[in-house]
Amino acid sequence: MFIFLVRIIKYGFQSFIRNGLLSSATIAVMTLTLLLCAGLIIFGSAGKTVLSNLQSKIDISVYFKNNVSENQILAIKKNLEKLDEVDSIDYISQDDALAIFKERHNDDKIILQSLEELGYNPLNASLNIKAKNPKSYEGIANYLEKEVSPEFIDKINYSQNHLIIERLTKIIDTVRNAGLILALVLSLIAFLVTFNTIRLAIYSNRESIGIMRLVGANSSLIRGPYIVQGFIISLASTILSMIVLVPIVYGVARYVNNFMPEFNIVHFYWSNFFYLFSIQFLVGLVLGIISSIIAIRKYLRV
């Protein structure tokens, strides 16, 4: 058994080296496929970061009338936190609201002056509510209108913002679905191109496969070297793809940063180096081995 394994590995390496041109062509095609695969992973992650960032910017705020005490607001907050749809709630007291307002209008002396002349804090305390899913905001707004006495509430900004929230939710869903479909289509094309390249490579070896059968080689001794070659080709392609990715990642970093400031593509590449390497190697290996086994089956029936 061991001697057959050694021979399978030897034949695999021998054939890889002696059919250099064919091996290089297969590596080139496989590298392109893996680059596409890595691109999909990187931009998938970028998309996810941007979308979750966008989602975190959506919230609804409930402004309470000035006669509502802090304890009453905190009791409402506690009740709201019991809802499954709610992710987090921030309480902003009147004082906090004033501090934020002052900070925001730091440069506008007229506004600050008129606020001082007023002599009291006109701003409302509020609760900023973030939902786990942007689709839940309507439900939360309805809950507030029904369960909290209208005497407490000055305004809920959902009714003002709900068009924007709905539109954003739709955009997020569309981008996510379109990305998935695009990834699937591109993966299918890459798979077909690689599969057919490997099929052609094996087709050019069909006579040799027949000869091996006639000399008395069993199927595993013929199939084995192709699996070894699949391993070498996917390893070489992965290394090549990782090398090619470096200048690409550095090259596009500036443009990506303009579009998505929250996503650092260079940092993503280095911190996920082994993840990217393993995924590409695994995709290459599965693609190479499955294509070989399917392509070779026909020629083994001699």
Place this chain on the structure above:
Amino acid sequence: MNEELVYFQNVSKIYNSHAVALDNINLKIIKGEFVAIVGKSGAGKSTLLKLLIGEEKPTKGRIFFEKQDIAKLKYSELPKIRRKIGMIFQDFKLLPDKSAFENVSFALEVAGFAPQEIKKTVPQMLELVGLKDKIFNFPHELSGGEKQRVAIARAMINKPDLLIADEPTGNLDPLNTTEITKLLLKINELGTTVMLATHNKNIVDMLNTRVVSLDNGRIIRDEEEGQFII
């Protein structure tokens, strides 16, 4: 002696349900015999040999090699039988990306022989067929006659019970044809049964052995020390 090695029993082969390649063939071959299968192109010579190595399945009948029914073997059982049958072909069928040494040693490697034994026996066999100096040459660096010698060395390295030769001289010049034919006769003298399919009259007349003549898929003549008459 007189032990039966090959037996075709009522064998027919029909392609695409109407093209009859072999029609009710009955043929026995005894161990140690040299049998020439002769006939025109399309007479069914190659089909007969293909059936014997399991490359094709008969439409009807049974084919025995050492009492084993070849047609009933599964694909996975064929390699074992093929290691007992040496084969040479008109187009040599050498592995193009392997040297002469590797082509011959491949037959031993697939049978699981140890590397030391392979290193010892392969050069000896190549020397025997007169290729001592071209052991490490690749097929594209060899002439037709030399390629056929490599093929013979590969066929004989396993010490097979039967050597099948399908038009082995079809691509060779007259000098190489004579040389290869002599080599086959020598192999037979050393005890290996040989089945030679050919349409070359000169070879058959030179052999002076049993001749089985095929025409349109039927055996029309089977003579000890026969001649090429069609």
